[in-house]
Amino acid sequence: MLKFFLLFLFCWLGLQANAQLAYRLKADILTKTRLVDSTFQVSKGKIFYDMNAKKIVYDFSFPRKEKVVLFDTIMYNYENEKLQNTSTNYLLPEQSIFHFMLTGNLDNFGLYESNFNATKVEKQKDLVVTTWSPPEQLKPLLSKIDIATKKKQIYGITMYNSDGQIINRQILKNYQLVNGLNIPTEVLLATYLTQGTVYQIITLSNVVINEKGNNQIYNHEL
Amino acid sequence: MIMKKVYTKLLALLMAMILFHLQVLAGATPSATASFDADNAEAEIYEAFNDIDELVSLLNETDDVTYETLKANNSVLIENVSNSAAVAMSAQEKDGPPIVSAFLWGCVLNWVGLLVVYLTTDSNKEFTKKAWTGCLVNTGCYAGIWLIAVLTGGLGGALGSFYSY
Numbered sequence: 177m178l179k180f181f182l183l184f185l186f187c188w189l190g191l192q193a194n195a196q197l198a199y200r201l202k203a204d205i206l207t208k209t210r211l212v213d214s215t216f217q218v219s220k221g222k223i224f225y226d227m228n229a230k231k232i233v234y235d236f237s238f239p240r241k242e243k244v245v246l247f248d249t250i251m252y253n254y255e256n257e258k259l260q261n262t263s264t265n266y267l268l269p270e271q272s273i274f275h276f277m278l279t280g281n282l283d284n285f286g287l288y289e290s291n292f293n294a295t296k297v298e299k300q301k302d303l304v305v306t307t308w309s310p311p312e313q314l315k316p317l318l319s320k321i322d323i324a325t326k327k328k329q330i331y332g333i334t335m336y337n338s339d340g341q342i343i344n345r346q347i348l349k350n351y352q353l354v355n356g357l358n359i360p361t362e363v364l365l366a367t368y369l370t371q372g373t374v375y376q377i378i379t380l381s382n383v384v385i386n387e388k389g390n391n392q393i394y395n396h397e398l
Numbered sequence: 399m400i401m402k403k404v405y406t407k408l409l410a411l412l413m414a415m416i417l418f419h420l421q422v423l424a425g426a427t428p429s430a431t432a433s434f435d436a437d438n439a440e441a442e443i444y445e446a447f448n449d450i451d452e453l454v455s456l457l458n459e460t461d462d463v464t465y466e467t468l469k470a471n472n473s474v475l476i477e478n479v480s481n482s483a484a485v486a487m488s489a490q491e492k493d494g495p496p497i498v499s500a501f502l503w504g505c506v507l508n509w510v511g512l513l514v515v516y517l518t519t520d521s522n523k524e525f526t527k528k529a530w531t532g533c534l535v536n537t538g539c540y541a542g543i544w545l546i547a548v549l550t551g552g553l554g555g556a557l558g559s560f561y562s563y
């Protein structure tokens with residue numbers, strides 16, 4: 177019995193250590209977006225993220241061969257390794273889903289650290305839905321956030337405005353265990369605006385954690 | 399240089415707050431009022447992409463295809479598909495300002511919206527012009543309301559009560 181317990185303990189510690197040491201992610205990525213005017217944007221390529229370099233690097237093959245680097249608040253576009261243009265970036269790499277995948281913080285998306293309070297837990301079919309109430313200063317804008325888990329993995333995030341209507345929905349599915357990390361390989365998003373809805377589906381495949389070498393792409397020169 | 403970085407970060411924070419506020423004020427579509435319904439939520443998002451299933455299948459099968467090669471062959475697969483890359487977790491109006499159109503930025507937020515559009519589109523003339531139009535429409539609406547108020551005597555009463563202090 178003791179041997180079994182020790183074996184289990186070592187395995188568990190090994191997985192935890194692996195998860196904590198994860199710092200790099202590489203994957204094939206296919207992203208589809210439908211804008212409010214019902215036109216589409218589609219891209220295919222590879223994504224590279226290194227927590228230390230703090231850069232998300234997309235190496236696209238479609239719609240054209242180009243690299244997009246997100247660093248801090250700037251998005252850099254390169255064609256043939258030549259900088260074509262820059263624009264403002266609203267997705268800070270340290271607050272991206274790729275960062276949460278590596279740090280293992282997908283379960284509450286940082287809500288606990290943001291002074292949200294879990295006020296209700298209920299079971300809906302095969303989902304366990306936890307309702308998070310925002311801090312006082314956010315209540316005029318946001319009434320609650322529901323986080324649904326399925327088999328102890330985060331499945332959905334739903335944000336409601338002060339009238340109780342859904343304004344944003346994210347679904348994470350098709351989890352794969354890679355180097356001890358549970359990586360959702362499909363992310364569905366819907367943002368509801370008065371003029372229409374923006375939809376996005378992100379599909380990851382061939383996920384590699386902590387790839388050795390290739391430093392020049394993870395820390396792409398700006 | 400440091401000031402520029404601080405300024406850009408502040409602008410990003412301001413943009414995030416404005417976007418969040420706009421989204422919250424915007425309300426939701428009728429279909430978005432139901433409680434969490436996993437099956438319907440997934441189906442709604444998947445169905446939004448039915449029109450580009452063939453393009454996605456082609457992309458999954460080959461690594462060589464680009465937008466230009468499809469365009470050169472007059473492919474119907476890129477109908478309604480722009481040549482801008484889709485960046486994960488981010489949705490922009492082609493190369494324009496984020497989420498809402500340049501016109502709305504100008505119309506809703508007036509000169510602040512104009513500034514946002516100017517800065518986020520690298521001073522793109524077309525988008526800035528749209529924002530200007532929105533700005534002028536907004537100003538025109540206010541002028542119209544003011545004129546109606548003057549004609550109906552509402553403003554006189556308001557001014558009268560102001561000057562009585």
